[in-house]
Amino acid sequence: MFDKSIEAYEDAKKVIPGGVDSPVRAFKSVGGTPPFIQKGEGAFLIDIDGNKYLDFVQSWGPLIFGHCDSDIENAVIETVKKGLSFGAPTLLETQLANEIVEMYDNIDKVRFVSSGTEAVMSAIRLARGVTGKNDIIKFEGNYHGHSDSLLVQAGSGMATFGAPSSPGVPADLTKHTLLCEYNNIENLKKCFEDSSDIACIIVEPIAGNMGLVPGDIEFLKQCRELCTKNGALLIFDEVMSGFRASLTGAHGVVDIKADIITFGKVIGAGMPVGAFASSKEIMGNLSPEGAVYQAGTLSGNPVAMAAGLVSLQKLKANPSIYDELNKKALKLVNGLKDVATANNIGLQVDTRGSMFGFFFADKQPKNFKEVSEFCNFERFAKFHHEMIKKGFYFACSQYEAGFICAAITEEMIDECLAAANEVMKSL
Numbered sequence: 395m396f397d398k399s400i401e402a403y404e405d406a407k408k409v410i411p412g413g414v415d416s417p418v419r420a421f422k423s424v425g426g427t428p429p430f431i432q433k434g435e436g437a438f439l440i441d442i443d444g445n446k447y448l449d450f451v452q453s454w455g456p457l458i459f460g461h462c463d464s465d466i467e468n469a470v471i472e473t474v475k476k477g478l479s480f481g482a483p484t485l486l487e488t489q490l491a492n493e494i495v496e497m498y499d500n501i502d503k504v505r506f507v508s509s510g511t512e513a514v515m516s517a518i519r520l521a522r523g524v525t526g527k528n529d530i531i532k533f534e535g536n537y538h539g540h541s542d543s544l545l546v547q548a549g550s551g552m553a554t555f556g557a558p559s560s561p562g563v564p565a566d567l568t569k570h571t572l573l574c575e576y577n578n579i580e581n582l583k584k585c586f587e588d589s590s591d592i593a594c595i596i597v598e599p600i601a602g603n604m605g606l607v608p609g610d611i612e613f614l615k616q617c618r619e620l621c622t623k624n625g626a627l628l629i630f631d632e633v634m635s636g637f638r639a640s641l642t643g644a645h646g647v648v649d650i651k652a653d654i655i656t657f658g659k660v661i662g663a664g665m666p667v668g669a670f671a672s673s674k675e676i677m678g679n680l681s682p683e684g685a686v687y688q689a690g691t692l693s694g695n696p697v698a699m700a701a702g703l704v705s706l707q708k709l710k711a712n713p714s715i716y717d718e719l720n721k722k723a724l725k726l727v728n729g730l731k732d733v734a735t736a737n738n739i740g741l742q743v744d745t746r747g748s749m750f751g752f753f754f755a756d757k758q759p760k761n762f763k764e765v766s767e768f769c770n771f772e773r774f775a776k777f778h779h780e781m782i783k784k785g786f787y788f789a790c791s792q793y794e795a796g797f798i799c800a801a802i803t804e805e806m807i808d809e810c811l812a813a814a815n816e817v818m819k820s821l
Contacts, residue, residue: 398442402430423771423791424778434461436801439787447787448806450726450750452797454789455602455634456659458719458748459708460801466663466704473700481691486699493706494661494671497642500651502674506667506694510633510658511539513668514596516688517654518543520670521594521627523686524679531585531595533576535604535762538596538631538656542567576601576761577613586624594627594654595620599644600635602795604762605769606744606751614650621653627676633658633668634795637706639747641713647746663705665698715800719748722807723798727752729811737818739773748798765793773821780817786810 407413414420414428421428429441437460439447452460459466473486491504507513518530530543538544545560546568572589575581576597586592595617601607609617621628630652632643637660640646645655653676658668671677681687709715727743727750734741740756753759754777755768774792781788789796 395443395445396427396429396441399430400427402442403427418791418794421790423793424775426779426782428790429782429787436460436462437799437803437806445785447782447785448802448810449787450796450798450802451787451789452799453664454659454794455638455749455797456662456664457797457799458638458660458705458715459663460799463663463705465708466701469700469704470665470697473697476696478697479692479695484694484696484699486696486703487694490661490699490703490706493703493710494657494669497710498645498655498671500645500653500673501655501671503677504669504671505677505680505688506669506699507688507690508666508668508692508695509539510631510656510668511541512690513633513656513658513670514538514544514629514631515541517629517656517670518594518596519688520672520676520680520686521629521654523684524676525593525625525627527591527593527626528570529572529589529592530570531572531574531582531592533574533597533601533761535576535607535765536596536598536601536631537603538598539633543571544596546571546573575763576604576607577610578761579613579616582613582616582620586620590624592624592626594629596629596631598631598634599648599650599652600639600746600749602634602749602751604765604793605753605759606746606749606795607759607761607765608744608746609644609648610760611648611650614648618650618652627653629654629656631656635746635749636660637709638749638797640716641709661702661706662698663701665695665701667695667698667702716747719798719800720745722802722804723748723750725804726750726798726807726810729807730814733811733815733818736815737821739818739821740770742768750796750798752796753792776821777814777817780820781810781813784813784817786813 432442439449542563572585599609636643636657654672656670679686723745742753742758754770754773759765759768
């Protein structure tokens with residue numbers, strides 16, 4: 395029964411564009427009505443109709459310990475009692491920054507912001523300010539938030555200046571964005587041949603916004619080498635993968651050092667927060683030390699800092715949790731692949747730590763174009779629709795990664811696989 399969610403969705407559409415505050419939530423890719431969530435409990439979501447779902451989204455990544463973890467919850471409650479926001483420095487900012495800095499040998503300083511979009515936007519401005527150059531390279535299928543210069547689509551050439559992909563974005567704001575194919579080294583090299591004014595490469599080293607598509611090691615090495623050779627900075631967008639793929643994000647998986655790293659989601663344990671971090675030399679260009687301006691009234695919000703601090707401390711105290719989470723992620727995706735194979739359905743799967751992805755496809759896609767060409771989106775939509783009716787909440791788009799939390803047990807995964815087998819038979 396979804397009667398209350400259907401009614402709530404209609405009410406929401408009257409006062410909120412599309413009835414949602416982020417487009418993917420509208421379930422346009424999979425059809426049906428999005429369940430309106432009332433609360434979360436550990437591994438589960440419960441909607442306003444009372445339906446209970448095993449949650450493989452976990453607020454799009456940040457809830458490594460699941461919903462309402464008691465340690466994080468208590469830290470938030472105690473902090474809220476002292477005030478919601480001050481717009482002034484607090485010790486919590488320094489404490490959380492120290493936790494992040496201690497885990498990375500290429501990070502000396504952190505600047506907190508309020509979202510991943512803001513973190514990336516600020517990191518790019520910093521890169522341009524440091525290098526004195528204007529152009530940036532981004533990759534098709536990598537999502538870095540909705541700031542103007544990053545909402546671009548491919549032009550006619552292999553490596554080309556981007557054209558706006560959204561109304562409201564002037565071409566003048568995207569003309570300095572060079573769009574490149576992900577995991578395509580020759581395409582990347584051509585970008586540097588086309589422009590001597592490249593300030594930075596911005597890349598998801600573990601892409602999670604075209605499904606889970608990890609960057610090839612050699613491709614990421616070329617990103618590093620070409621930046622060094624051409625006086626550009628390498629920005630790893632780890633808003634999704636930071637502290638998710640490993641305790642040190644993608645760096646712990648690929649062992650390649652970026653010049654600037656952007657964080658979000660996980661460092662706030664579900665609270666709205668983002669950050670960008672780099673060496674003291676690069677961060678020294680940032681106001682008030684340097685001339686590159688960036689500010690935020692609610693940056694370093696004490697409630698978000700408290701939540702993130704406890705979460706990172708718990709992860710740091712128990713790094714083996716990543717092996718446990720990956721084991722569960724592998725059990726899920728390998729089980730799904732076995733079920734699909736038994737039902738003569740092509741399914742491609744992958745994991746990075748507690749991140750997982752699966753594509754209804756006969757070949758493993760390596761970039762956005764291949765995801766679009768290889769994948770059976772209609773089959774994914776049917777699978778999603780039937781699984782949610784059975785109480786399993788997967789990301790509502792083939793273009794999104796999934797996440798395992800510590801509260802998900804192997805028994806829960808077995809139940810999911812049994813349900814998936816029933817659904818696959820109907821596909």
